[in-house]
């Protein structure tokens with residue numbers, strides 16, 4: 473099948489907090505992911521990237537917009553209708569401590585999706601998938617009988633990855649999969665995901681809170697601010713020519729080893745706190761923190777537009 477594996481159009485996810493107030497977690501987000509491609513989705517905590525992921529995987533019912541998976545609209549499918557399609561789209565969670573069932577052995581954790589999707593009929597049959605998968609993620613079949621608490625954080629995340637990949641999905645949503653891991657382990661997990669992608673041609677939506685984490689995995693990068701996508705383009709382009717002032721701020725806050733460069737960067741970080749998504753600022757949502765804000769910015773919301781081929785941003789400066 474040709475065409476993108478995932479198309480998200482004008483996705484909106486609001487959560488009522490009481491009778492009057494609504495959290496605008498995701499507001500009008502549009503992007504698509506081609507087969508075998510990785511889209512890195514980046515933004516501060518609370519910017520809506522995880523809500524976006526959970527709406528796509530249909531943990532939440534989207535308030536508005538459209539989600540098309542492998543050419544089929546799934547936006548409002550019931551859980552029963554979604555069940556056979558879930559095989560195509562799996563998720564790797566941020567917290568390898570919380571996302572694995574402490575009472576199950578690693579073998580059972582990885583076998584569970586195979587049994588749920590009737591890929592195998594018995595636990596014995598599942599071993600034919602579980603053992604190669606364990607080895608593929610850098611563990612061994614001797615690990616199969618152990619429980620999650622017997623592993624390090626990096627090993628647990630490998631188990632989480634094995635569970636997500638064992639169904640051979642076409643799209644994996646990686647929700648901050650390396651944020652909870654030691655820096656020394658992060659590169660190993662990223663390399664594992666990237667190597668597996670090269671072998672199997674699957675696509676990733678890779679969510680992270682800073683641009684340094686998605687640099688080596690992404691073909692495209694999208695930057696979110698307060699529920700909205702503010703910039704989207706090829707990965708190398710965003711690091712070389714960031715256009716949106718928020719993206720520029722995010723890039724300048726990436727730590728650097730050189731002390732002189734670090735001092736220069738400190739002066740250009742993003743000031744102020746993320747405003748409340750219950751009552752987002754009028755016009756451009758970034759205007760309360762933007763060093764380039766002009767009068768129009770608080771009055772009119774800028775739309776995403778293509779500023780150069782394949783490079784979109786939402787800012788009145790362009």
Ligand code: SF4
Nearest residue numbers: 756759762769787788
């Ligand atoms: Fe800054 Fe205005 Fe651009 Fe928003 S639209 S990022 S406030 S310059």
